[in-house]
Amino acid sequence: MPLSETGDLLRVEGLTVRFGAVPAIEDVSFALRPGETLAIVGESSSGKSVTALALMRLLDPRACSVSGRALLRGPDGRETDLLALPERAMADLRGRALGMIFQEPMTSLNPVHTVGRQISESLIRHERLSPRAAAARAVDLLAEVGIPEPARRASAFPHQLSGGMRQRATIAIALACRPRILIADEPTTALDVTIQAQILDLLHRLQQETGMAVVFITHNLGVVAEIADRVVVMYAGQVVEDAPVAALLEHPAMPYTAGLMRSVPRLDAALHTGRRLLAIPGNVPDPRQRPAGCTFHPRCGHARPDPCLRARPALEWAAPDHRVRCARWQEIAA
Amino acid sequence: MTRFVLHRIGQSLLLLLLVSMIGFALLHLAPGGPLAQFALTPGMSQEAMQRIAHQMGLDQPLPAQYWQWLRRLLVGDWGRSYRDSQPVLWVIGSHLGATLELMASSTLLAMILGTGVGVLGAIRRYSLADYAAMVGAMVALSIPTFWFGLVMIYVFSVRLAWLPAGNIATAGDGSLLDYARHLIQPCVVLALVTVATWSRYMRASMLEVINQDYVRTARAKGLRQLQVLVHHSLRNALLPMITVAGVQLPILLSGALVTETVFTWPGMGRLFLDSLGYRDYPVVMGLLIFSAILVLAGNLIADLLYVVADPRIRLT
Numbered sequence: 001m002p003l004s005e006t007g008d009l010l011r012v013e014g015l016t017v018r019f020g021a022v023p024a025i026e027d028v029s030f031a032l033r034p035g036e037t038l039a040i041v042g043e044s045s046s047g048k049s050v051t052a053l054a055l056m057r058l059l060d061p062r063a064c065s066v067s068g069r070a071l072l073r074g075p076d077g078r079e080t081d082l083l084a085l086p087e088r089a090m091a092d093l094r095g096r097a098l099g100m101i102f103q104e105p106m107t108s109l110n111p112v113h114t115v116g117r118q119i120s121e122s123l124i125r126h127e128r129l130s131p132r133a134a135a136a137r138a139v140d141l142l143a144e145v146g147i148p149e150p151a152r153r154a155s156a157f158p159h160q161l162s163g164g165m166r167q168r169a170t171i172a173i174a175l176a177c178r179p180r181i182l183i184a185d186e187p188t189t190a191l192d193v194t195i196q197a198q199i200l201d202l203l204h205r206l207q208q209e210t211g212m213a214v215v216f217i218t219h220n221l222g223v224v225a226e227i228a229d230r231v232v233v234m235y236a237g238q239v240v241e242d243a244p245v246a247a248l249l250e251h252p253a254m255p256y257t258a259g260l261m262r263s264v265p266r267l268d269a270a271l272h273t274g275r276r277l278l279a280i281p282g283n284v285p286d287p288r289q290r291p292a293g294c295t296f297h298p299r300c301g302h303a304r305p306d307p308c309l310r311a312r313p314a315l316e317w318a319a320p321d322h323r324v325r326c327a328r329w330q331e332i333a334a
Numbered sequence: 335m336t337r338f339v340l341h342r343i344g345q346s347l348l349l350l351l352l353v354s355m356i357g358f359a360l361l362h363l364a365p366g367g368p369l370a371q372f373a374l375t376p377g378m379s380q381e382a383m384q385r386i387a388h389q390m391g392l393d394q395p396l397p398a399q400y401w402q403w404l405r406r407l408l409v410g411d412w413g414r415s416y417r418d419s420q421p422v423l424w425v426i427g428s429h430l431g432a433t434l435e436l437m438a439s440s441t442l443l444a445m446i447l448g449t450g451v452g453v454l455g456a457i458r459r460y461s462l463a464d465y466a467a468m469v470g471a472m473v474a475l476s477i478p479t480f481w482f483g484l485v486m487i488y489v490f491s492v493r494l495a496w497l498p499a500g501n502i503a504t505a506g507d508g509s510l511l512d513y514a515r516h517l518i519q520p521c522v523v524l525a526l527v528t529v530a531t532w533s534r535y536m537r538a539s540m541l542e543v544i545n546q547d548y549v550r551t552a553r554a555k556g557l558r559q560l561q562v563l564v565h566h567s568l569r570n571a572l573l574p575m576i577t578v579a580g581v582q583l584p585i586l587l588s589g590a591l592v593t594e595t596v597f598t599w600p601g602m603g604r605l606f607l608d609s610l611g612y613r614d615y616p617v618v619m620g621l622l623i624f625s626a627i628l629v630l631a632g633n634l635i636a637d638l639l640y641v642v643a644d645p646r647i648r649l650t
């Protein structure tokens with residue numbers, strides 16, 4: 001179905017990335033609506049970053065093979081498949097239609113250039129501003145992301161800023177050309193809790209102001225409740241659940257999602273019920289030796305030899321807006 | 335910053351002192367010694383020898399001689415050449431230009447070539463070009479400079495007669511083209527000494543940079559590949575190369591010595607070998623000190639440049 005009919009801004013279909021013969025992500029699909037915040041959640045090494053980098057076409061084509069489609073609806077309503085675009089055309093979209101921020105504010109800025117310059121570059125490249133106009137705009141952007149004394153900070157080098165300030169600066173870079181989609185790969189994971197909250201607030205405010213859609217990647221389901229409209233849960237390189245945030249948090253259909261929820265530290269719950277934090281036992285399997293059947297079965301309390309070990313479950317519709325990859329979701333729900 | 339500079343200058347001076355002591359001691363204790371030249375003069379009597387030794391202060395204990403020599407050195411009196419009685423500093427000065435010209439041109443060549451090859455090797459890692467560069471560097475490092483120089487002369491001067499076999503210019507010509515034609519061979523030969531090392535270091539430095547997060551950030555901005563390469567990779571990868579350049583200076587100097595000898599290039603290297611042959615000790619000693627100053631100053635400048643070029647280093 002064309003995007004104009006579904007109203008989606010971005011639709012990912014069958015996205016698969018292989019490093020050599022090893023599939024890092026398999027058949028990933030989801031849709032993003034204009035102005036929406038989509039959270040991609042999953043434990044470490046479940047394939048979230050690879051998904052984001054594949055969409056931005058930032059993976060080294062010599063190290064991996066990418067297949068599938070990622071349809072983006074342009075301002076004129078036309079669809080473009082990001083994965084089929086020539087590199088030059090893709091570079092035109094990067095930083096302009098698609099902005100990205102990364103997990104590590106300490107290393108994602110170039111240490112030898114000033115913060116202001118690193119913002120101006122996008123503006124000069126995409127909006128063809130003069131270096132002076134771009135520099136002035138960079139100062140405005142720094143002010144916008146809540147950096148005090150923006151004029152002075154624009155001429156500072158990254159190492160002269162704190163982690164939180166650096167992350168604000170990378171947000172300013174990503175948003176310089178007002179992208180329609182912002183992909184944020186664990187933007188708060190490396191930060192202190194108080195700074196995390198500030199950055200989340202900032203992203204929320206900027207989203208309200210600009211109307212952009214956000215793909216917010218996190219391993220923390222606790223953050224999701226605050227910011228997301230929709231949640232895609234990933235496990236071992238696959239989408240295992242996809243639902244609106246309220247439905248997902250109230251009735252998680254996939255045992256993995258339920259497990260993630262139990263492992264979120266929640267102050268109120270701990271105080272009132274004395275319930276202890278329950279981490280999911282075991283680890284995400286190595287992509288070279290994923291278990292047969294359901295990839296989650298070795299860690300799942302609901303697993304049965306039949307059907308869980310027999311075949312890889314398909315992603316099924318549990319409700320009109322709710323997909324789940326579990327052979328027993330109906331029995332478990334009952 | 336001032337403290338750092340003073341500290342480094344102090345360090346360099348101390349090293350210089352050490353080099354001068356060792357050099358002085360070696361030259362004076364070596365068989366022959368400064369008097370050997372007179373011993374060959376026919377009809378030289380034992381008394382005459384002693385008289386000369388006394389006149390030159392050679393009958394005093396070595397530390398005293400060294401102290402004398404050092405004091406004069408510090409006030410700019412580097413002694414006079416035994417050969418033609420010219421002041422040593424003047425003799426060195428008249429050969430300095432040729433050496434600097436050779437070193438500068440070959441360094442420029444080596445840096446441009448080495449940077450290009452290193453960057454290409456890094457971004458096309460394990461490609462045919464990368465392997466070719468790797469083998470080329472190994473060959474270049476294992477060929478003795480003098481042998482390469484002689485082969486060049488044989489091919490381009492003797493067989494093909496394209497280029498002059500030596501010297502800095504044809505007497506009486508003086509055109510720029512003539513200078514250039516003379517420079518080509520020694521420049522290439524000397525560049526060979528450093529280009530291999532430079533390109534290997536450049537490749538390693540570049541490989542480290544291109545996998546950094548900030549390069550990915552630059553690509554995520556949609557910058558053109560060339561822009562990412564130059565502003566966000568090469569710019570960073572060149573930083574440590576400043577130090578490499580400083581460290582390579584002694585190798586370059588000894589390479590210049592051999593190259594100048596092969597191509598009868600009228601520079602300090604030639605002067606050094608000639609002076610050794612004549613046992614012209616004041617000039618030999620002067621050259622030793624002078625090249626030590628050159629190397630230490632070069633490294634000092636490299637360190638300072640690094641501080642200026644890398645914004646992360648802020649010295650108090």
Ligand SMILES: Nc1ncnc2c1ncn2[C@@H]1O[C@H](COP(=O)(O)OP(=O)(O)O)[C@@H](O)[C@H]1O
Binds near residue numbers: 024286
């Ligand atoms: N460059 C790479 N080469 C090989 N395997 C990779 C590479 N990048 C990621 N992977 C593999 O892909 C899987 C998913 O990684 P990633 O997307 O980084 O996880 P997440 O972001 O969810 O923590 C991991 O098993 C990881 O080992």
Ligand SMILES: [Mg+2]
Binds near residue numbers: 045048049050186
């Ligand atoms: Mg990740």
